Amino acid sequence: MTVATRDRILDSTAELLRRYGYTGTGLKQIVAEANAPFGSIYHFFPGGKEQLGVETIHRSGRMYQELVEEVFDAAPDVVTGVSDCFAGAAATLEVTDYADACPIATVALEVASVSEPLRQATAEVFESWIQSSASRFGRAGIAPAQARELAIAMLNGLEGAFVFSRALRSTEPLHVAGAQAAAAVRAALDPQAPAATPRSRRRARSAP
Amino acid sequence: MTVATRDRILDSTAELLRRYGYTGTGLKQIVAEANAPFGSIYHFFPGGKEQLGVETIHRSGRMYQELVEEVFDAAPDVVTGVSDCFAGAAATLEVTDYADACPIATVALEVASVSEPLRQATAEVFESWIQSSASRFGRAGIAPAQARELAIAMLNGLEGAFVFSRALRSTEPLHVAGAQAAAAVRAALDPQAPAATPRSRRRARSAP
DNA sequence: GTCTATAGAAGGATAGAC
DNA sequence: GTCTATCCTTCTATAGAC
Numbered sequence: 001m002t003v004a005t006r007d008r009i010l011d012s013t014a015e016l017l018r019r020y021g022y023t024g025t026g027l028k029q030i031v032a033e034a035n036a037p038f039g040s041i042y043h044f045f046p047g048g049k050e051q052l053g054v055e056t057i058h059r060s061g062r063m064y065q066e067l068v069e070e071v072f073d074a075a076p077d078v079v080t081g082v083s084d085c086f087a088g089a090a091a092t093l094e095v096t097d098y099a100d101a102c103p104i105a106t107v108a109l110e111v112a113s114v115s116e117p118l119r120q121a122t123a124e125v126f127e128s129w130i131q132s133s134a135s136r137f138g139r140a141g142i143a144p145a146q147a148r149e150l151a152i153a154m155l156n157g158l159e160g161a162f163v164f165s166r167a168l169r170s171t172e173p174l175h176v177a178g179a180q181a182a183a184a185v186r187a188a189l190d191p192q193a194p195a196a197t198p199r200s201r202r203r204a205r206s207a208p
Numbered sequence: 209m210t211v212a213t214r215d216r217i218l219d220s221t222a223e224l225l226r227r228y229g230y231t232g233t234g235l236k237q238i239v240a241e242a243n244a245p246f247g248s249i250y251h252f253f254p255g256g257k258e259q260l261g262v263e264t265i266h267r268s269g270r271m272y273q274e275l276v277e278e279v280f281d282a283a284p285d286v287v288t289g290v291s292d293c294f295a296g297a298a299a300t301l302e303v304t305d306y307a308d309a310c311p312i313a314t315v316a317l318e319v320a321s322v323s324e325p326l327r328q329a330t331a332e333v334f335e336s337w338i339q340s341s342a343s344r345f346g347r348a349g350i351a352p353a354q355a356r357e358l359a360i361a362m363l364n365g366l367e368g369a370f371v372f373s374r375a376l377r378s379t380e381p382l383h384v385a386g387a388q389a390a391a392a393v394r395a396a397l398d399p400q401a402p403a404a405t406p407r408s409r410r411r412a413r414s415a416p
Numbered sequence: 417g418t419c420t421a422t423a424g425a426a427g428g429a430t431a432g433a434c
Numbered sequence: 435g436t437c438t439a440t441c442c443t444t445c446t447a448t449a450g451a452c
Contacts, residue, residue: 005435021231023231023318024231024322026427027429036437037438038439039430039435099320106317109229109374110228110231112306152372153388156368156372156381157364159372160365160371163317163371164334164363168331180364234444236446245419248418257445
């Protein structure tokens with residue numbers, strides 16, 4: 001036995017949730033893909049589909065964060081790190097025929113007004129992503145408040161671009177989002193040209 | 209008779225798709241909310257759920273575009289127009305307890321890898337939104353290519369912020385996205401400080 | 417054209433043999 | 435712990451009365 005049944009179930013759930021969402025994924029489909037008997041779901045996850053969903057969201061969220069952090073930290077500077085992450089996301093999307101984008105975004109939108117435990121799981125993952133990104137911007141010398149805004153703006157762009165890219169079957173939105181995020185970080189690091197960053201909005205308000 | 213059965217069905221479908229997505233919305237739920245007999249669905253939409261979905265996506269997309277255009281065009285300038293749109297989206301989200309965000313984003317993610325007719329419908333709506341926004345930026349004096357990038361960046365931010373805002377039950381992401389989009393448009397209009405706009409990326413590459 | 421009833425498949429969940 | 439069989443509900447879709 002190489003991989004435990006419980007882990008195979010979590011793996012196949014993660015993949016199916018990413019592509020087809022929560023309501024679009026059936027438990028029978030999950031065990032079929034995991035090569036597991038149906039009863040194993042309720043053996044390992046007594047809470048049924050919802051518990052399996054919550055655990056998968058946390059697991060997928062953590063794995064995706066680690067993946068992004070590796071790409072990010074391998075870059076020589078934060079601007080390149082941001083660019084590389086978006087480029088990697090675009091490459092993955094193309095390779096998988098526009099199927100594999102954000103591992104939890106579809107679920108997040110589906111469950112937001114339906115299941116409080118599931119919504120909370122997606123919220124915890126997103127908050128962790130924001131803090132991970134913000135801490136890296138902070139380490140690069142950006143003040144905490146602006147670092148958080150930059151992190152949110154970058155992740156906004158990433159998630160929005162995923163929506164558009166999957167629908168349009170084009171990586172154009174991802175490339176635009178990557179360029180914008182990189183430019184925003186660059187501007188935040190360069191005190192000479194802060195006009196287009198959220199933080200310096202007040203200063204630039206005198207402009208047309 | 210005030211509103212035709214067919215329109216009531218489309219209205220209730222639009223509302224349910226927006227909140228619960230495509231697979232999360234049942235036909236029985238639709239006719240219940242529309243006060244219509246079940247058979248009416250197949251009378252008016254012989255193609256079943258998929259046809260009803262396609263028509264609703266186009267309809268919701270058009271209505272949302274018109275709503276945004278009204279807010280946008282009522283503002284004294286494009287920067288204010290952008291800000292007002294995000295502020296309005298945030299207000300709607302709060303008033304509806306974080307239920308009413310983008311009318312088609314949840315569906316778009318759900319169907320992207322499942323139904324080609326539905327995916328295409330979402331793609332057509334998104335492309336129309338991009339062109340509507342880009343044309344307004346163009347009218348303000350921004351060159352076509354940059355206007356399209358700005359439009360995509362702004363819509364990326366809006367859709368991504370919808371994902372985060374619904375999950376986190378906070379309007380913070382929407383406010384960040386609005387400020388960033390307004391700043392990007394302002395920078396594109398101001399030749400003095402173009403450093404942080406996507407278009408001027410090459411020029412600024414010499415910076416740290 | 418409006419509406420009801422029901423078919424047939426798929427959904428989540430459970431019981432219990434092994 | 436593994437696996438099968440089955441229950442009950444819900445889903446989409448259709449048939450046909452009125």
